[in-house]
Every structure is written in C-alpha cells, then in structure tokens.
Amino acid sequence: MANILEIKGLSKRFDAYQAVQDVGFQLKAGECVALLGPNGAGKTTILKMIVDMINPDGGSIQICGGKNTDMKQKIGYLPQYPNFYGWMGATEALHFMGKLSGMDKASLATRIPEVLAQVGLDPTVKQKIATFSGGMRQRLGIAQAILHRPALLIMDEPVSALDPIGRREIIQLIDSLKGETTLLFSTHILADVEEICERVCIIREGEIVADDKIVNLVQANAAPVFVLRGEVGVSGFEALIGQEQAISKVERKNGALYLYYQGNVDAAREAILRVLAASGMVWTGISQAEETLEDVFLRMVSQ
Secondary structure, three states: OOOOEEEEEEEEEOOEEEEEEEEEEEOOOOOOOEEEOOOOOOOHHHHHHHOOOOOOOOOEEEEEEEEHHHOOOHHEEEOOOOOOOOOEEEHHHHHHHHOOOOOOOOHHHHHHHHHHHHOOOOOOOOEEEHOHHHHHHHHHHHHHHHOOOOEEEEEEOOOOOOOHHHHHHHHHHHHOOOOOOOOEEOOOHHHHHHHOOEEEEEEEEEEEEEEHHHHHHHHHOOOOOEEEEOOOOOOHHHHHOOOOOOOEEEEEEEEEEEEOOOOOOOHHHHHHHHHHHHHHHOOEEEOOOOOHHHHHHHHHOOO
C-alpha cells in the first residue's frame, strides 16, 4: 500500500529552543494515526510543518509522493481552534473556503449540502456562525477540512475544547471518516485514541520515542507484575515470596497482592506457584496486570 505521508529527518528550532528533532514516520492510505505527547512535545509544530504553515529547518515531507508545497490541495486541516467569520452562515463560509481551495461553483453547489449533512449540520438552516456552540463550530471545521475530499486529513486537538457530549459526537464523526481519507491527529485524550486508532506515534521533547500499533506497544511495554487475589495475609505467603530472587517487590493494593518480577516471566510464574503450594494460601486468581495505552504513555514521556 502506498504512503500518503512520508516524513524524514524533520527538525525545527525556535531561537535556542529545539522544538522538533530528526522526526520521521509514514502514513499509509487509509490509516488513522494519533500523535501523542505532553504539552510542548512538538505535536502542533509537526502538524503545522506538514500543512506548510511553518517551514522546517531540515528534513523532508512528501504527500502522495510529492512535496507538501506542491500538494496543498490534497490536505485537509482542522486547527485546534477553527476561526470563522461570525456573520456568515455555514453554507456561506464553506462557499468562501471552497473557492480558496480552487473548487468551482458547480462542484460547491453539490458538495456543500452533502458535507454539511455528513457532519450533522442542517444545510437549510440560516443560523449565523457567531451563535454556534463549540460542537457545531468543530463540525463546521471538519466540514471545511474535508470539503475538497483530501487524501490526508490533519487535525490538531480536535476535541480539546468540547464538553463530554460534544467530544463524543466529534469522535464518532472522526471515526466515520476513516473509510474516506487518511487521518493524522493530535490529542491528550487517550481513551479516544484507543477507540478509533490502531497506531500511535509518541513524542517526547521533540523526538519520537514510539511508533507502533497500540496493541504492540501495550504488550511490549507492560509492567512486569502479577496480581494475586485470595486470603492475603492469612498465611506466610508474603514472607516466603519475598525470599524468591525472581520477585523484586511485593505490594498490597486494591485488595490484592502485586508481585513485581525481574527477568523471565516464566521463572516468576513458577516461583509464585511454588510458594503458593508451600504456604497453603487460599487464592482465587492470579493474572498479569492489564495495561492501558495511558499506562505506557505516562512511563514513556516521564523517562
């Protein structure tokens, strides 16, 4: 499958501050990828370089095989806070923006009602944008971004300013776009990412520290811990397990014992089962702790 976006060695400095350093990644057609990182990590700077709002100091950006400056019409962009002329209506605003994108009058007459209906805005309503709610503005922002049927849709924090209801509606809308275009967006809300993305790029201090499918990241970076539930403290289990070299730490929390191990997971499992048999402890379950993308993300950006 061809790459829609290919970035190599991307760098950007603002005076003495190195915002982005040697960033590289690719997006294949149809992918939905989240760009994750704490505030100041470089996410917005990367997105603005892709859409040609900021010039990089080094590196290259190719969209559909061409340079980004030659391929602007293949990009749709939703900034974190989309701005519109408040005295316009939604249809009028899209006519204005469509002309800026080079769309002709006949195409706009067909496409505008279609895209407004797609994002959940009534094309027959003459309401002024100044009276729109945050969710409606965001829907209109997505409408203008997909109006010209871009090959790549870039969104910077598309749900950050919305209430829970508005956020849920926009996430569902973004999810519905996955079959139409390739998506790259930044966000701080990791539950949304787990819902609609398969892959993430994690950025720390301007550099990519992880780029993989979510399931692979979680499995590869899972905390080395078993969770044991049973009659905790009734037997001599804790004293015995603490003597096992394979177990590095024992911690009580949430009504269970958390048994951290070092090295081989099979050796740790065998040690736990051996001590359980020796102690006579009555136990109801043992499992490896379930990790989330948030757990992995927090460890990676705090290292």
